Amino acid sequence: MMSEESTIEATALTQLPSGRGFFKPHRLVLMAVAAAILFCAIWFMRWDWLPDYAGRLAHGVGVTLLMLVGTCLLGFLLAVPIGLVQVAGPWPLKLLAKGFCTVIRGTPLLLQLWLLYYGLGSLFPQFPAIRQSFLWPLLREAWPYGVAALTISFAAYEGEVMRGAFAGVPAGELEAARAYGMSRWKVFRRIWLPRAVHRALPTLNGETVLQLKSTPLVATITVIDVYAVVSKIRQVTYLTYEPLLLLALIYLCLTALLVLAFRYFENKIPTRSA
Amino acid sequence: MAADPASLIDWSLLAFDPPGWGAVLLAGLMNSIKIAIGGYSLGLVLGTGGAFGKLYGGPVTKDLLEVYTTVVRAVPELVLILLLYYAGTDLLNRLAAAAGYGTVDISGLAAGIFVIGVVQGAYATEVMRGAIRAVPPGQIEAARAFGMPPLLILWRVTFPAMLPHALPGLSNLWLIATKDTALLAVVGFSELTLVTRQAAGSTKAYMLFFCAAGALYLALTLVSNLVIRLIELRARRGWVSTR
Amino acid sequence: MPGIGGDAPMTERAEAIAVRNLHKRFGALEVLKGISLTAYEGDVIAIIGGSGSGKSTFLRCINMLEVPSEGSVAIRGEPIAMRGDGHGGLVPSDRRQVERLRSRLGMVFQSFNLWQHMTIIQNVIEAPMQVLGVPRAEAIARAEALLRRVGLFEKRDAYPAFLSGGQQQRAAIARALAIQPHAMLFDEPTSALDPELVGEVLGVIGDLAREKRTMLLVTHEMKFARNVANHIVFLAHGVIEEQGPPDQIFGAPQSERLKKFIRSSH
Amino acid sequence: MPGIGGDAPMTERAEAIAVRNLHKRFGALEVLKGISLTAYEGDVIAIIGGSGSGKSTFLRCINMLEVPSEGSVAIRGEPIAMRGDGHGGLVPSDRRQVERLRSRLGMVFQSFNLWQHMTIIQNVIEAPMQVLGVPRAEAIARAEALLRRVGLFEKRDAYPAFLSGGQQQRAAIARALAIQPHAMLFDEPTSALDPELVGEVLGVIGDLAREKRTMLLVTHEMKFARNVANHIVFLAHGVIEEQGPPDQIFGAPQSERLKKFIRSSH
């Protein structure tokens, strides 16, 4: 039976096509075709707008990456306790964590985002206490809602992953740690957590790629990420394809970057091919 | 402006008859389900073809499929949906025009199914490929030794034997498909998310409608989970339980 | 008595399987280097030899699970049509002919290879119904008789995963018999079994041998080979190093290699 | 010579481990039914017995990996403080004491249980640094000496997954030695190993025994137990059925059970 982890590996892009033995005769032909298409794309499509927007695009990429890294880190911090209580917590917490994961994983992120921004966000100003509070300048902005929604979503998906990872750490290794007199916290910090994270790395890789692909949704609540910049270009230039193709290319590169970064981390602790 | 909790929830907005929006939400849900089912089925077909192409196809087929699965899995669904929605239908129209059919009328439903299907196809390709590779080669060899022709082997042995391996991945994909329909809101297709937004915008009862839509999606997921469990139980007959 | 190479002995019996000058190469490695062997109806031929000597490959060439690089194979006098593949090898030129001939060769694998998603009886009726077009009722009646014969009647509706290795192998034998094969091909049918399960499978094969069913049998069980086969073929390094009746092969081996092999396999 | 139950022999050596009237129940199943055993410094005690006789449970009770249901355990004369858990069992009353005492008992498991995310040397310095607060440089120096001793110096930076079973077990022994334990507890240290790897691990344990390190050793290797232990304890059905010096236990067993056990373990 395939585990949950391998399912995600199969569905998310976690590996790049390998370069070994890349140059085969048919590949040269394919590359020639690809080059021809690329040439046509450059020659026959309109790219004159590109220099005007280069700065804004770079800024958008920055926002996208910031959203990605920020929400992944925050989400992961939440995911650890969510995963842990499901493995070792008392039953009320276990139930709570389980319910949280089910609800968040069972509804579209877009909806959650709008619920937070348009729903919750429109309730806040009705309470003068909130309106007068020091938090108000923050709550007026759109990005906190985007960060919150993406973080919650990542935490829910990752909580499930971490649950599996925590449960999958061999009991013997934890027992060994206890047998050498480590306190419970030390066992968790030195053995259980790092070992679980290590186990979960390939899955985390996939989930992070999926998270990257979720970031453009924040554009629908007025956060200016790279997707929003490209939308804007489309609206101003009335070009249908060119900006979208550029956007696809940007995300391809970002994904490749992520996959390479994870490969670096995964290779730090080698595992025997399983 | 003081908040009056009681006035925050006006349940009559969810009534089935206008001016209640209940019927609209349900119609949106039906549209979402239709697209999810259509897109998922198309994805399965593409995925099956893709998996066999990747495993047994010629070098060019393999490379093209690799490009397909890599690109689709690396680019956000939202972007793909926009690209495919506009470019795909535009291309189809131009092809039809070139072939002398004039413009073909592509309904939003068909376009939505097409878009979700292409996206799902890439994922399904990978899931099925892994599942087919998990079928012990001896099973297929035995079928060949009994003189079964390739298509019969595919139908009678490879397909049912890979199913238990593919099911977890495929169920995941189904859940993704149901939720990806929400993205079609950005192209103005009136599925559940968009009608929710229209209802919320018209009535200003944002919380109520978003929660209602969330509940509908959640119900869809939970019912799906139930059905998936039944299917798995049936497909895994003959396998020694590992759980 | 089986015929050897070109000099087939006079016999009334028809040729069941005739292999002429069979070569098989995997890339640079030549696994079979010109093997000729004729099995007449009713022959029970045991093929023995060290690991890697090409026994499995030889058996698999007979029903084209491996395509020979050179040479010819004929089943019941019908040669399998082959043509060059343009790279110095061969390919079968008529897929349907191969499928038809395969459908009358009952192959039993070392690792059983029962279809895991079908019950035992479904496994047994699958090929008769799907390939030979036997009606369902008839296929079931025949399958039940066969299962009774191999002692698995009560297990007819069980799935393979729930059977012991020995039971699975007996089911695989019933499955192979269900197509009413011209000849049975066994590739080390007991070597994946725990020692205590080997006996039950050898028992079934022994019964088949006594019925004078045509059989080619790759095995490591020397005593068994000596008891059931009427002809032993010793393969070494891709050629038939020695062959003959069991008493001669085991009692008075000629070649050094065979002597060493027999000594080591005790 | 180790002391037995209440009647400890006169000796100058200090008590390393003293177990009194130990009971352990898992639900309704009483696995240990009152075991008393004292190991003095320098004792090498081998615990033998059939599968399920409670050997592992006994060993695990000593460092509280299993909490005894009744009875007491003292390490180097310091009794582990326990109190009732309100359900008729016991719980350690001072977690810190347990941790402190554990940190001086070197346990070696059947399945090695090396931490897979750390290199060998990291495994060995982990407990000294994190639990005993040894400075890094000193921990490393000591670890390197230990690894050299068990013949794994060159593997210091390898991850456990890339080592053979025998190497992993030797690393686990080095890890246990690194905390400079008062006593070593071995739970069938070789039974997860392929036969050809057993020797290298037994060699290391034998060396430790000859150094007169206090050791409790659960093992199935009778010959080895006879050679290295100065005292043998035979456990059966949760009680000490028989104990004594190796020559007496193996040469002149008294009880029927022990006789049968020794006969069957050849």
Next chain:
Amino acid sequence: AEPIKVGFAAEPYPPFASPDAAGKWEGWEVDFMKAACAQAKLDCVITPVAWDGIIPALTSKKIDMIVGSMSITPERLKTIDFSDKYYNTPTGVIGPKSEKFDATPAGLKGKTIGVQVATIHQDYANKYFGSAGATVKEYQTQDEANNDLAAGRLDAVQADAIALDAFLKSDQGKQCCELKGNVKDDPEVLGAGVGVGLRKGDTELKNKMNAAIKAIRADGTYDAFSKKYFDFDIYGG
């Protein structure tokens, strides 16, 4: 004949076009479209399209014309064609009652102003207010911009004066906001009124629509349905 697919922005834009709970579209622009199509003897069906992609939808023939309060601007004329204008209204700016400012670059300095994306208002706001130190925030729909103004996330919203008027009359708008004034006209940006968007080269449809607009203006139909919504002449000068 083939029905003509009329693209409406899927997002509600009251009082011009918004779907009701029964899924029926209503509003001034819907009435206008029906009258014009009846006049031109065209079989028109409403096809909701995301505003954001409404021009690509037209060029890729998913729809045949746009009736979406789309102003005729030089920039848009590069890509699509327009009929004659069918209404023209001033552009206004609204803001919370609690704050006092007027609809000039100086008044909006340092404020956050919301506009709908891909509208003339967006271009205008960027050109005049953005450059003068205001933050321009873009929304997919007018509705969301209004909502964020009510929610206090915006200091001002610039849009079609009529659309703003409708909002100010709603429960939500009544409570919080008021009109701060109309902006100074700039035909270069704000265009020459609202026209029916058409594919370039679709002259047959364009002629029909122009004729129809002229006809319903002439026979009083236009005024008749306009009265239901407005108490002034929406056609403009």
